Amino acid sequence: MDAAYKARFGMWIFLGTEVLFFGGLFVALFINFYLAPLDFREGLRHMDVFLGAVNTFVLLTSSWTMAMALHSMNSNQPQKAMKLMVTTILLGLAFLIIKGTEYYEHGREHLIPALDWHPASPLPKAAVLFFFMYFVMTLLHALHLSIGMGLIGFFSWRYSKSSQPGHLGPTLDNLGLYWHFVDLVWIFLFPSLYLIGRT
Amino acid sequence: MNSRKDFSLRTLNFVYLGLLLLLGLTVTASFFPLGAWSLPVSFGIAAGKAVLVGLFFMNLKNEGGPLRLIAVAALLWLSLLLAFTFGDYLTRFSFGVLGK
Numbered sequence: 001m002d003a004a005y006k007a008r009f010g011m012w013i014f015l016g017t018e019v020l021f022f023g024g025l026f027v028a029l030f031i032n033f034y035l036a037p038l039d040f041r042e043g044l045r046h047m048d049v050f051l052g053a054v055n056t057f058v059l060l061t062s063s064w065t066m067a068m069a070l071h072s073m074n075s076n077q078p079q080k081a082m083k084l085m086v087t088t089i090l091l092g093l094a095f096l097i098i099k100g101t102e103y104y105e106h107g108r109e110h111l112i113p114a115l116d117w118h119p120a121s122p123l124p125k126a127a128v129l130f131f132f133m134y135f136v137m138t139l140l141h142a143l144h145l146s147i148g149m150g151l152i153g154f155f156s157w158r159y160s161k162s163s164q165p166g167h168l169g170p171t172l173d174n175l176g177l178y179w180h181f182v183d184l185v186w187i188f189l190f191p192s193l194y195l196i197g198r199t
Numbered sequence: 200m201n202s203r204k205d206f207s208l209r210t211l212n213f214v215y216l217g218l219l220l221l222l223g224l225t226v227t228a229s230f231f232p233l234g235a236w237s238l239p240v241s242f243g244i245a246a247g248k249a250v251l252v253g254l255f256f257m258n259l260k261n262e263g264g265p266l267r268l269i270a271v272a273a274l275l276w277l278s279l280l281l282a283f284t285f286g287d288y289l290t291r292f293s294f295g296v297l298g299k
Contacts, residue, residue: 009269030285060215060222
């Protein structure tokens, strides 16, 4: 077993724990949805499907650029790989900015549980639960995304500064796995928080 | 085991196109009154995307058994979590409680 394989092995174990970490939150979301379906749908109708879809597009594209970065590195085109990694980070940033505008809108509508939940809100009571789950899950996802951006940025910076550019292969493999995982989480968050039961 | 194959750019591009197609499909479907089908349709499409990302972008297709096993194990534990929690909640109100 070579080092690269061992590194991926460790990363997959970590991602397995992450599946259960987010999985628990998804279960909580679905249980609440099941217990108060009408209230939840009322909350869900405040979501902007267009922005959600654009963000899904942005993240899917970032996964694609990340996969191509790996491909370029493995086929001895480090310059191209660097450009693709920077593109990936920029796409992550675009995602966060779009998510931020959504949060801003929720703030204007006083839809932030505990901090700014309008007392005269016409929303049914359990809708506060929807927004609670929404913020917890999307903020945790955004945190993961930010960590991913930071790691990709750090390693590509170190790689470009190095006088003897070592082999970034195994590290890049794992960065890619982590990034795709963050994308996977969003792939399931998007239908859960924007689409299901909307109509 | 580092002799793991990489996909060609062509394959990666096709996978990306497939993902965008599925995204378009799920958004379009959400505008139709699917009722109870909304959940299975949205999640079916999401699962399709996940399979594409997992097999190709995460390269599970070319990985050996142990790594695939980890991925499957994670999904197995997740399905246990879902199955037992929903087994409880979905039946909680369907039976009279003894002694009540």
